[in-house]
Amino acid sequence: MLSSIEICAGFGGQALGLEMAGFHHVALVEYEKDYCDMLIKNRPYWNVLCEDVKNFSGLPFRGQIDLLAGGVPCPPFSVAGKQLGSADERDLFPEAIRLIGEIRPRAVMLENVRGFLSSSFDEYRTLILSQIEELGYNVQIKLLNACDFGVSQLRPRVIIVGIRKDIKKTFSYPSGNKAYTKTVSETLADLMGVNGWLGLDAWKKQASDIAPTIVGGSKKHGGPDLGPARARKAWAELGINGAGIADFPPEKDFIGMPKLTPRMIARIQGFPDDWKIAEKKTKACRMIGNAFPPPVAKAVGLEIRKVLEENE
Numbered sequence: 001m002l003s004s005i006e007i008c009a010g011f012g013g014q015a016l017g018l019e020m021a022g023f024h025h026v027a028l029v030e031y032e033k034d035y036c037d038m039l040i041k042n043r044p045y046w047n048v049l050c051e052d053v054k055n056f057s058g059l060p061f062r063g064q065i066d067l068l069a070g071g072v073p074c075p076p077f078s079v080a081g082k083q084l085g086s087a088d089e090r091d092l093f094p095e096a097i098r099l100i101g102e103i104r105p106r107a108v109m110l111e112n113v114r115g116f117l118s119s120s121f122d123e124y125r126t127l128i129l130s131q132i133e134e135l136g137y138n139v140q141i142k143l144l145n146a147c148d149f150g151v152s153q154l155r156p157r158v159i160i161v162g163i164r165k166d167i168k169k170t171f172s173y174p175s176g177n178k179a180y181t182k183t184v185s186e187t188l189a190d191l192m193g194v195n196g197w198l199g200l201d202a203w204k205k206q207a208s209d210i211a212p213t214i215v216g217g218s219k220k221h222g223g224p225d226l227g228p229a230r231a232r233k234a235w236a237e238l239g240i241n242g243a244g245i246a247d248f249p250p251e252k253d254f255i256g257m258p259k260l261t262p263r264m265i266a267r268i269q270g271f272p273d274d275w276k277i278a279e280k281k282t283k284a285c286r287m288i289g290n291a292f293p294p295p296v297a298k299a300v301g302l303e304i305r306k307v308l309e310e311n312e
Contacts (some may be wrong), residue, residue, distance in 0.1 A: 002308055005029070005061060005110050007053045007070035011287040013271065014071050014111060015046070015181060018298025022305050023067060029056050034283060039274065041276050051096050058102030066308055067301075070115040071292050072112060073241050074095055096240050097207045100162070108132065108170075109303050113123065114143060116158045129160070137162035139265035142169060144296060148176030151270045151293045152187040153211040159300055169307045174299040184238050188264050197250040203258065206239035211268050217290025226260065226282035230262050245281045 001024040006015050010029040022191050027047045030036050035048035045094075049056065057066075072092045073201065098107055099133040109255060119225040125141075131137045139162045146155035163171045185207035194199040197214035212234040215227040226242030237243035239257055260268075262277050270293035271277075 002066040003064065003224060004067040005058070005065050005099075005103065005105070007056070007068070007096065009039060009048070010035055010071060011291040012042060012275075013269070013291035013294050014297040015043075015297075016037050016275070017273070017292070017294035018067070018069060018109075018296065018301040020298040021301030024299060026041060026061065026065060029053050034278070035287065036286065038276065038278060053099075056099070058099040061103050063115060064102055065103050065105040067107045067109060068095055068096075068100060069109040070111070072110060092173075093128050094220055095126070100137075101135050104136075104164075106164050106167060106308055108137060108160070109188060109300060109304060110160040111238060111297075112160075113156045114156040114158060115141060132160070132162045134254075136165050138165055138171075140173070142173050143178070144173065144300070145178075146191045146270070146293045146296050147181050148178050149174070149293070149299045150181050151166055151297045152182050152184055152268050153293050155213045155215055155293060155296075157242075157292065157296065161300070161304065163304075163307055167307060169310045171307045172303060174303050176188070176299065181210060184211050184240075184268070187267060189269070191261070191264050192249055195251050197258075198256055199250070199253055199254065204238045206237075209238060210222075211235070211238065212229060214265055214269055214289045216284050216286045216291075224285045245285055248279070265289070268294055 001022060003026050004018055004023040005027050005030045006025060009015055009030040015028055025046055027049055028039060029049045029051060030039060031052050033050055036048050039048045054247055069084055083280040093258060096110055108188055129139050129141060141158060141160045143156050144159055146153060161171055185204040190203055192203065212231050224245035226232060232242035241257040241259045244259050246261050249261060265285060266275060266277055266288050269288050278287055
């Protein structure tokens with residue numbers, strides 16, 4: 001089995017997807033204790049290191065790791081934030097570059113938001129990619145949409161992949177196919193109807209498209225809801241009340257637009273139903289909403305695996 005180290009592991013979406021693609025996690029580094037606790041609860045056998053990535057040294061792993069992966073924090077590049085980029089203290093690309101140099105993995109996979117491709121970050125993005133290349137990697141960058149990989153929502157994400165230059169096989173991004181992606185009604189109907197809701201059939205007809213991007217908010221902003229006014233309008237078109245999050249699915253005689261439960265949000269994000277989530281709604285929504293959809297990570301991971309195994 002191929003080995004990996006993941007930084008900024010968060011709620012484990014990328015790690016779960018890469019595990020499904022055949023990678024064994026030697027270590028997962030995550031700063032926030034709440035996230036660490038959930039990672040351990042879901043995967044007791046994962047080696048979760050609850051520490052600041054700035055204090056994590058890759059030198060003990062040098063030359064021993066197949067893949068270094070990470071979803072470096074997105075707020076510095078998110079359109080929902082101030083887009084400070086490298087001036088944002090949460091920008092951890094420099095730490096990723098440092099660890100690539102220390103570990104010298106055979107492959108690198110870094111994920112971020114669509115805003116990273118903004119023209120305002122052209123200079124910084126070019127710098128990051130050139131630094132990875134200077135460390136001895138052939139680097140590619142591409143925007144992938146989660147809905148092309150079976151995830152029932154719009155969720156564009158930038159994926160940077162670097163393959164060490166001594167590996168001759170060329171990496172190609174997975175193409176995906178939106179035609180196989182379920183609609184919101186197909187994804188959630190069983191959960192919506194678990195209490196025998198009489199309005200289920202009518203709702204299913206309305207929820208006949210994929211969802212807008214799930215948002216997670218931050219520690220300072222974002223409660224248990226589905227985002228700002230524009231996002232809520234998009235949810236309303238699917239027959240969902242995005243102004244809050246429900247504790248339970250609609251009851252039998254419920255009338256109106258139902259709210260999603262955290263479990264429903266997790267399913268739309270591509271997590272399996274047995275993936276444990278936080279008990280409090282605000283915390284659960286932040287964790288789930290900021291996660292990388294496992295099916296997308298799996299798809300990219302499988303392509304990286306092909307490159308690495310064919311070179312052995």
